[in-house]
Amino acid sequence: MNMNPHDDSVTTTDGRTALRMERRLAHPPETVWAAITDPAALGHWFPSEVTVELTPGGKMGFHFPGDSGPGMTGTVTDVDKPRLFAFTWGTDHLSWSITPDGDGSLLTLVHTFGDRAGAASFASGWHLCISALSRLLDGNPVDAGPDAGELHESYAERFGLGRGTVETVDGGKRIRFERQLVRPAETVWAALSAGIEPVAGLPVPEGFTTDRAPAGPVTEVRAPTSLTYVWRSEGTVRWELREGTGHGARLFLTQTGPEDPENFDTDAALAAWQTRIERLAKGLLTA
Structure with missing residues (x-):
């Protein structure tokens, strides 16, 4: 067969x-x-x-x-x-x-x-x-x-399900990813935080970042389902883990920034986040 x-x-x-x-x-x-x-x-x-x-x-x-x-x-x-x-x-x-x-x-x-x-x-x-x-x-x-x-x-x-999209929003651009994962939110959160629990006002654990989004402080955290932080002064990055298809958590990741491509290169940011999310998904197979 x-x-x-x-x-x-x-x-x-x-x-x-x-x-x-x-x-x-x-x-x-x-x-x-x-x-x-x-x-x-x-x-x-x-x-x-x-x-x-x-x-x-x-x-x-x-x-x-x-x-x-x-x-x-x-x-x-x-x-x-x-x-x-x-x-x-x-x-x-x-x-x-x-x-x-x-x-x-x-x-x-x-x-x-x-x-x-x-x-x-x-x-x-x-x-x-x-x-x-x-x-x-x-x-x-x-x-x-x-x-x-x-x-x-x-x-x-x-099926190319790891690709993100770019949207025009008030005052700028927004990158958005939606990715079904194969482990529950608690396991995904542990992989992202790597033992360093995020705290509002403190630096972001490296697992939540890429080199295309220089991280400022955490502004909001609700473990193990959401985290938001400032990158530079132009925008925010937000991770959310919600219910999915029953295989695991559904990841929603957004990054907002200015419309000016010199200050927010959306193509480079899309590539960086896709690489980061795919690395996370691959790592979860052994978690």
């Missing part, structure tokens, strides 16, 4: 991101169809327990084992046995298409969602799920264990 993550892609249009994953399975379409529509089979490889009324407009329910809440709901949007099964899951849409491929099948998933920064989490999760589906169809043990982070990071690199 081809499970090369480099065959996968994401596209974003009008704020909605579509993740496309294509895999060859060594089983005919009818066999694959049963495995992706029968709740008993889904329970072995899909990320949640599923109930489904297998008809367009039918109701779906998603419930994670051990979760005492009501679970999530969805609606079947397409049923064309054994070629197409599609449904909503909350605000997301998932389309599973099956085409004959020699003596096997080509399974294509298109997952459409609103959180582009979460694309690596979704891709790594589906990668593992479809691998489990393949093993189930082959009659092999299904559980391969969770991703320790390496698969997530390979998708983040593949």
Whole structure:
């Protein structure tokens, strides 16, 4: 079975991101169809327990084992046995298409969602799920264990999710990064502070800085979720760690500065921060 993550892609249009994953399975379409529509089979490889009324407009329910809440709901949007099964899951849409491929099948998933920064989490999760589906169809043990982070990071690199943006704001420019990480906020904070807890009015620990943002004093700190400091007298740098996709903390980093490129070289700052964040993400794999 081809499970090369480099065959996968994401596209974003009008704020909605579509993740496309294509895999060859060594089983005919009818066999694959049963495995992706029968709740008993889904329970072995899909990320949640599923109930489904297998008809367009039918109701779906998603419930994670051990979760005492009501679970999530969805609606079947397409049923064309054994070629197409599609449904909503909350605000997301998932389309599973099956085409004959020699003596096997080509399974294509298109997952459409609103959180582009979460694309690596979704891709790594589906990668593992479809691998489990393949093993189930082959009659092999299904559980391969969770991703320790390496698969997530390979998708983040593949999809270019480490890039920042530059925005024009009142009085100047703002650099912004949003990056899903693979460890919780407490672990990320420990990696950034390296044992030197930030204190308002004191110098910033080196882990929160780059050479493109000469650091002034800390102005606000709420460990382990946020830190703000002045750089020179032109602007601020702010780190925030919020909830993400469930893989770890979501990092939001912003740097504000003057509009004058001689005093705020945004291209150089973008490159410096991307290098810093990628070094952090790589280091977290062993944390």
